[in-house]
Amino acid sequence: MEPVNLSRRDLIHLAAAAPAVLSAQNKGDVIRVAFVGVGNRGSFLLKHGVRVPGIQVVAVCDILPERAEAAAQVVAKAGGKARVWNDFRKMLDEQKEIDAVVLATPDWTHKDFDIAILEVGKNLYAEKPLALHTRDTGAILQAAKQAKGIMQVGFQLRHDPNRNAAEKFIQSGGIGRVLMCHGIRHGGDLPRNIPWYFDKTKCGDIVIDQGIHILDLFTWAIGTHPIRAMGSGGTDLFVDEPKGRTVMDNYSLILEYPNGVRVNFSHHYFDPPGFSGDQERVFGSNGSVDLVSATWKPRDRKSEPIKLEVPNAGEDSTYMSLAAFAENIRTGNRKPVNNVESALVSTLVPIMGTRAIYQKRIVEWEEVAKEAGIA
Numbered sequence: 001m002e003p004v005n006l007s008r009r010d011l012i013h014l015a016a017a018a019p020a021v022l023s024a025q026n027k028g029d030v031i032r033v034a035f036v037g038v039g040n041r042g043s044f045l046l047k048h049g050v051r052v053p054g055i056q057v058v059a060v061c062d063i064l065p066e067r068a069e070a071a072a073q074v075v076a077k078a079g080g081k082a083r084v085w086n087d088f089r090k091m092l093d094e095q096k097e098i099d100a101v102v103l104a105t106p107d108w109t110h111k112d113f114d115i116a117i118l119e120v121g122k123n124l125y126a127e128k129p130l131a132l133h134t135r136d137t138g139a140i141l142q143a144a145k146q147a148k149g150i151m152q153v154g155f156q157l158r159h160d161p162n163r164n165a166a167e168k169f170i171q172s173g174g175i176g177r178v179l180m181c182h183g184i185r186h187g188g189d190l191p192r193n194i195p196w197y198f199d200k201t202k203c204g205d206i207v208i209d210q211g212i213h214i215l216d217l218f219t220w221a222i223g224t225h226p227i228r229a230m231g232s233g234g235t236d237l238f239v240d241e242p243k244g245r246t247v248m249d250n251y252s253l254i255l256e257y258p259n260g261v262r263v264n265f266s267h268h269y270f271d272p273p274g275f276s277g278d279q280e281r282v283f284g285s286n287g288s289v290d291l292v293s294a295t296w297k298p299r300d301r302k303s304e305p306i307k308l309e310v311p312n313a314g315e316d317s318t319y320m321s322l323a324a325f326a327e328n329i330r331t332g333n334r335k336p337v338n339n340v341e342s343a344l345v346s347t348l349v350p351i352m353g354t355r356a357i358y359q360k361r362i363v364e365w366e367e368v369a370k371e372a373g374i375a
């Protein structure tokens with residue numbers, strides 16, 4: 001599809017017309033929220049959650065009592081009061097005045113915990129990935145469709161102001177027809193203080209647990225799921241480090257989408273600090289966009305890269321995602337930007353990639369979609 005005939009200036013303004021998430025907040029009802037799993041990610045969500053207008057944190061839960069206590073302290077410091085729990089099912093049974101749950105427990109728990117929370121009618125903000133296995137993604141989708149509450153998934157980069165503006169620019173036709181996405185995620189190794197990150201049975205390996213965010217942004221930019229995946233990867237530097245490691249430390253993926261659109265993604269942990277980092281670029285028939293910086297470069301070689309207008313510039317993506325969650329609950333919006341359907345696709349994509357790497361074969365979308373029950 002060729003772009004509509006708008007000037008660059010029009011297109012930049014169109015990109016800037018993002019939903020006024022921040023301005024809409026003060027008018028609604030208070031939403032009583034429980035944070036479940038307050039480790040690395042959950043405590044970061046909580047730090048931002050306590051400052052979202054209208055979110056009242058009424059409960060915190062972790063199987064590690066000291067983490068739950070520390071979380072309650074964070075709430076107290078922000079002027080609130082949260083009940084402390086170590087068993088979230090007991091919490092759901094006994095503390096009825098909870099409207100929503102923010103769940104950040106490890107990946108292998110998502111399927112059972114997501115469904116348990118949806119079944120008792122709570123609104124759910126669930127961390128990514130949706131699940132580790134194809135059939136489980138489909139089970140969560142069914143539960144979310146039947147649930148009273150809304151479900152939003154932890155693809156918070158969709159709410160990052162720069163990336164959000166860049167994606168809207170692409171979707172408005174700003175770079176013309178999308179041709180290719182190129183991503184790199186090069187850094188040091190995973191944090192050693194979270195042992196389950198190194199166990200592929202618990203995290204699904206690093207495409208599913210880590211690469212998932214950039215792949216989600218590319219699928220969003222292209223606007224549909226890939227047709228097939230191919231890839232290669234392994235563990236070549238951090239062999240058995242830490243002891244018992246079963247996850248890779250590097251891989252490369254190529255994903256083919258309809259109409260010849262391709263994603264090329266390189267992810268490894270060999271990068272000396274600050275050497276190459278992250279890159280998320282989308283190339284189109286009229287020019288290319290850098291999602292991280294929200295700049296675009298027309299194919300006209302003379303022009304400098306152009307910074308897009310970015311609403312809420314500099315605001316944290318996790319804050320924006322939680323603010324959107326609160327707003328979606330108030331308005332009953334069952335199709336958030338990071339919704340369960342897009343999360344299902346964006347979980348199946350790294351599952352395809354991981355299979356392609358492990359089994360050294362091309363993996364078709366049909367295969368995983370059938371297993372998930374959506375084909």
Ligand SMILES: NC(=O)c1ccc[n+]([C@@H]2O[C@H](COP(=O)([O-])OP(=O)(O)OC[C@H]3O[C@@H](n4cnc5c(N)ncnc54)[C@H](O)[C@@H]3O)[C@@H](O)[C@H]2O)c1
Binds near residue numbers: 156
């Ligand atoms: N969106 C992002 O950018 C992002 C970043 C990091 C992690 N994550 C996701 O967040 C989730 C948590 O990852 P993490 O890095 O915080 O791991 P973590 O191990 O630091 O934290 C998980 C917490 O869950 C607790 N927990 C485990 N079982 C529980 C249960 N039954 N009830 C209550 N608490 C329980 C653990 O004690 C721990 O405190 C994962 O799904 C991960 O993929 C998302």
